Amino acid sequence: MNKLVSSLTLAAVLLGAALPTLAAVELETRAFREVAATNAAGQQVTRLEPLQSAAPGQEVIYVITYRNTGDQPAQGLVVNNQVPAQMEYVGGSAEGERAQIAMSVDGSTFGPLASLRVPTADGALRPAEAADVTALRWTIEGAVAPGTSGTVRYRAVLK
Incomplete structure (x- = not known):
């Protein structure tokens, strides 16, 4: 994975009751891995660690x-994120x-995933699976x- 951290600045035009207002929204995407550790009390905990590369x-x-x-105020904010082509979305992991x-x-x-369909080789449609997800949207x-x-956030596995 070439670039795991990217920053974007998004200007979202928001329509008010009478006049449009402008809210500036900054987005930052970061990649992490889970690491098992022991805390000061001797308990096993899981923490996130920035990821430099993945296998x-x-x-x-x-x-x-x-x-x-x-x-x-930023009203009606929508965050879109493409699942990188070399990654496979982990079903049920999107949250916000x-x-x-x-x-x-x-x-x-x-x-919703259950409402999506994917074309098959013979032109029919089958229910989409987590592995078919190419993009996520949080409203x-x-x-x-x-x-x-x-x-x-969401989880994905490197293919």
């Missing part, structure tokens, strides 16, 4: 942080506080206040 079969945890750097999660198998149609409920942030 085939290794699970990667992608954490996308969104931060409202503007001076207006106050977020509605949708998936895509073609990069344009989003919905954040409510407004993200200026200066605040949140995270969404």
Whole structure:
């Protein structure tokens, strides 16, 4: 995996009741691996450690942080993330506080995994599976206040 950390700045135009407002939202995607450790009390704990590279079969945890750097609330924030081509999404692993999660198998149609279909070699359609997911979308409920942030995440395995 060439670049595991990327930063994007997104200007989201948000429509208010009468006038449009502008909220600046910064997105940062980071890749982690889980590491078992022992805490000060001698208990086994799992922590996330930044990932520099991955081996085939290794699970990667992608954490996308969104931060409202503007001076207006960010209403209707949507975070889209492509699953890297060399990765396979781990079913049921997408999560995000106050977020509605949708998936895509073609990069344009989003919905619950159970509602998605994938064409077969003979032209028929079959139910989509986690391995078919190519993109994820989190729609954040409510407004993200200026200066605040949140995270969404998912797991994928290097093919």
